[in-house]
Amino acid sequence: MSQNYCYFNGDILPVQDAHIHISDLGLLRSYAVFDYFRTYKSKPFMLADHLERFRNSAEELRLTLSLTDGEIGSIIDELIHKSEVVDVGIRMVITGGYSLDSMAVSDPNFMIIIEPLPVMAEEVYSKGVSLKTYEFLREVPLIKSTAYLNAIKLQPMKEQYDVWDLLYYFENGVLESPRNNFFIFKHKVLITPKDHILKGVTRKKILELARGVFEVQERKLTLDELWEADEAFISGTTKRIIPVVKIDDRSIGDGEVGECTKELTQLFDEYIEAL
Template sequence: MHHCWLNGTITDVPSARFHFNDLGVLRGYGLFDYFQTYNGRPFQWDWYWERFERSARILRIPCPLTKDQTRQVVEELFALQGGQDCAFRFLLTGGFTDDSISMHTPNLIIVTEDLHHDKPGEHENGIKVMTYNYVRDMPMLKSIDYKHLLILRQDFERKGVSDVLFHKDGYISELSRSNVFIFKNGRLITPMDDILEGITRKTVLQLAQPDFSIEVRPVTLQETLNAEEVFTTSTTKRVLPITGIDKYVIGNGKIGPQTKILLDRINELVKNW
């Protein structure tokens, strides 16, 4: 049974009192963040908090808790998990409104969720993605705006893909909920613009630093299709190979040796977190 903290009250999730009269529901005015614990410790807590606070600042929704207060809530909720590692979702909306538009007191929800489990074979065989001409609206912040993904994913099964790669004017930006990297002539390259700066992206850049040349710059769709290796990074995916883009096979259709090095490194990092 998962628990949540909603505006100061901790309950089990089904008992949480909410109402549709919320600016998240009525006006899509909300943001979130999401992280996991390893060995009972929130992964990269400082970075996740910093990003959550930045998203709130850009959307201009005041965050009702300080970093320390939030950490305390996280510890309380974690204790209710009986020592099991879990995921945390933070959700901050404009709050309940009396006229469908005015913000009064934001709603902050902190909720535990099951850990994500890797699909069997996924990290060896990689995933296939479709491309889609789009740049997220305000990509630098983790808003709740995923309408394009929710539309597109209804075709994923039919298309044999599990995610979507956004591109615009010839340049790629990111997947629906994760960053993208390519290897080209042994150099590790990742887009710099129109992305959410992922915490796992930042972690992987650090892990790669000692042994790889790194380029953070605009990346074309064409060089992505021609790359030696392509992979995506996120909290749940860690380092996950992309072996198919539309009808193109990337590399030999399996995880590439350079991607494997980074996957091993992040697996080692979270194992000992």
């Protein structure tokens, strides 16, 4: 594996050499938030949006980031420059710091980690994927916290049900996948859940691009509407737009990748190409 670097509390060092003391409140109490984004053509994609969300999440936990956006941007540039591949994933994490009593928040620990980008099979885009619904409401859905215990705990369900991922719902409202936002098309109207979800930066860009072409509705999406959808897809930083053709045992639309989803994917691809 190629050597990647990270920033940790003021130092830049190889990722493999970066350690944190075991009294960290992120480790002992899950008191931490993060953000994750990627580069295109070696430049961070939508960095300003990710930084804004990261600062908001940190602020909700009363954690202060001592660096300016400019300083963080410079560190990221240096880390990317040190990387041996063109495009990478970038994870920023801020924790409650080293705590004497494992409850009191202290000076935050802040790290920026360069990671290899996951590789997606071409087939997921050309054929679409299947999801399984699962009732679950995250404790603090609006904060991008490190709370993924449930998501990881449920991983074996994917194999058990032979699906690509889960789709969380709560009561009769569709929410999101554990790491991705969710959308449907119905009569060429793009609909995506509005509340109790983590608002993805890719979601934001998709809505922006879609508004020029489709009617767009951000609102509560019910389970009943889900079963009547013409098309569906999930979105995310590394996944971009992945068509969903089956949910539980039901086909979405005719069970093929839909035309509106294809059109939106093309818009997104063109936007990326033009960067």
